[in-house]
Amino acid sequence: MLDKYITPVIKPLLTPVVALMHRRGITPDQLTVIGFLIGLLAVPLIAFEMWYAALTAIALNRILDGLDGVLARHANLSSSAGGFLDITLDFLFYAAIPLGFILANPEQNAIAGSILLTTFIGTGSSFLAFAIAAEKFKLDKPQFKYKSFYYLNGLTEGTETIALFIAFCIWPQHFTIMASIFATACAITIFTRIHGGYNTLKLQEADKVTQANE
Numbered sequence: 076m077l078d079k080y081i082t083p084v085i086k087p088l089l090t091p092v093v094a095l096m097h098r099r100g101i102t103p104d105q106l107t108v109i110g111f112l113i114g115l116l117a118v119p120l121i122a123f124e125m126w127y128a129a130l131t132a133i134a135l136n137r138i139l140d141g142l143d144g145v146l147a148r149h150a151n152l153s154s155s156a157g158g159f160l161d162i163t164l165d166f167l168f169y170a171a172i173p174l175g176f177i178l179a180n181p182e183q184n185a186i187a188g189s190i191l192l193t194t195f196i197g198t199g200s201s202f203l204a205f206a207i208a209a210e211k212f213k214l215d216k217p218q219f220k221y222k223s224f225y226y227l228n229g230l231t232e233g234t235e236t237i238a239l240f241i242a243f244c245i246w247p248q249h250f251t252i253m254a255s256i257f258a259t260a261c262a263i264t265i266f267t268r269i270h271g272g273y274n275t276l277k278l279q280e281a282d283k284v285t286q287a288n289e
Contacts, residue, residue: 080258087146089141089150090145091143092142093142093146093149093150095184096142096146097146097150099150100145102146102150102152103143103144103146103147103150103152103153104118104143104156104157105125105145105176106139106143106162107125107139107140107157107160107161107164107271108143108160109139110135110136110137110138110139110140110142110143110164111136111164111167111168113132113135113136113139114132114133114135114136115168116129116132117130117132117133117136117171117172117175118171118172118175118178119131119175119176120175120177121172121178121179121244122175122178122179123177123179124202126244126245126247126248126283127206127244129175129244130241130244130245133237133240133241134241135170137237140161140165142160143157143161145216148203154268160204164235166195166199169195169199169236170192170195171241172243173191173192173195173254174188174192174219174252176243176254177189177246179247180250183250183251184250184251184254185257187250187251187252187258188250188254190254190258190262191254191255191257191258192253192257194258194261194262194265195261197261197262197264197265198231198264198265198268201264201265201268201272202268203227203277204272205268205272205276208272212276212279212283213279214275214279215245230262231257231264233259235257235260238255239253242247242248245267253261279289
């Protein structure tokens with residue numbers, strides 16, 4: 076929900092950094108993989124209740140995730156392969172963080188964490204499934220022209236998810252309630268994406284049939 080507002084603000088701040096990286100021969104895919112590996116370090120740190128160290132790993136992951144796309148566009152290296160790598164590792168990272176909190180306190184966090192992971196699957200699958208169909212119909216993406224995939228809007232997107240992870244690390248004792256609230260928001264996102272995506276594609280199919288019959 077907030078991604079379309081946050082990204083235009085952050086993007087100009089990253090440009091000088093990616094210019095330096097480009098001169099040093101760093102590639103976008105390297106940043107993607109390094110950022111992912113740093114993000115995964117948060118899992119054992121969370122499991123051992125090292126909250127602020129985990130928060131640092133999460134922050135670094137997100138910074139590098141922002142830099143890789145800007146670097147790709149700066150160096151004219153944007154590609155479907157890079158977009159695929161980026162979004163796949165992003166979703167793995169998103170799933171790994173709740174797992175860390177489940178490992179930290181299974182008795183308290185397992186149910187809420189499992190529900191959250193289930194809704195993450197729903198938001199991710201509805202997002203990617205629509206992206207495939209949107210590519211088929213060559214649908215425009217006016218709010219996210221910088222993305223490699225079509226972004227179907229939702230109540231819970233990247234900005235909200237990272238804010239949640241930060242809150243988890245600052246107030247881990249409230250993981251259950253925060254995870255439950257966010258899972259509910261994810262469920263709303265899933266419904267709106269399925270409803271909106273289905274009707275959008277039905278309309279596209281109807282238009283295609285009409286054009287074929289003219």
